[in-house]
Amino acid sequence: MTARKENSTYTLNEKFITECDLTYAANKIGGRWKIVILDKLGNRKLRFGELKKEFPYITERMLTLQLRALEQDELVKRTVYAEIPPRVEYELTPMALEFLPIFCQLSAWGKKNKALKRGDHI
Amino acid sequence: MTARKENSTYTLNEKFITECDLTYAANKIGGRWKIVILDKLGNRKLRFGELKKEFPYITERMLTLQLRALEQDELVKRTVYAEIPPRVEYELTPMALEFLPIFCQLSAWGKKNKALKRGDHI
DNA sequence: GTCATTACTTACAAATTTGTATGTACCATA
């Protein structure tokens, strides 16, 4: 959260993109990990370690960063249990639950068109 | 398209993400511009310059790069007319058209939840 | 012969995102 040049093109474009409903939504789930994390949390609460196992090569740093960002955006609720060793559970907020049907459709698109792609080079 | 270390975590994660239907689809429309470009092209053919006007601060370089990537992914069809000055038109492919209803839903999510956000700090 | 128009391209640089490696805190158990 360090300061960035106001009125750089980068910032102006970011502003433009945040004002548009479509890109506002897209940004919430953008990046490499957010959408899959939300999808995995779709059905159930998961602990940090359980989530990590879902993605074989994710680093703890990345998982932490993404979860924090999702928490900031109120898409994920984080619950810390005062135990040793620590236990932390993550679950979707109502706002995030509304994404799930959209994920289904994206997934269907992916399934269909990935198959077509494979067909391309037969 | 320069070579990248095989088996770096970056590449392994990329592979993982490309194999998942959901992230396969998400990647096609990821980044700052692709989703809005596709959305603008939803209804109609547009020339390069027309598209540019839709996004006040996009640079020509970015627009070109994104359009080329979309063309590569067969989401956009590019038609060049042999005229001077040049005329180039862009339009969605059938594959891309299937994204449009999803964009509508994302947009609806954005509209709703952006409004809630505004309400937060009253 | 200069300028305007359109759709780019290129070399370079800044900003952001992602990854690497190591360390921390707590308590229980050996």
Added chain:
DNA sequence: TATGGTACATACAAATTTGTAAGTAATGAC
């Protein structure tokens, strides 16, 4: 006293994405 387990944090570095600035090609209008 050392080790294991969990969920992180931190300093640093690499990779990718985005932006800056300038230039190109063709032709018609002036």
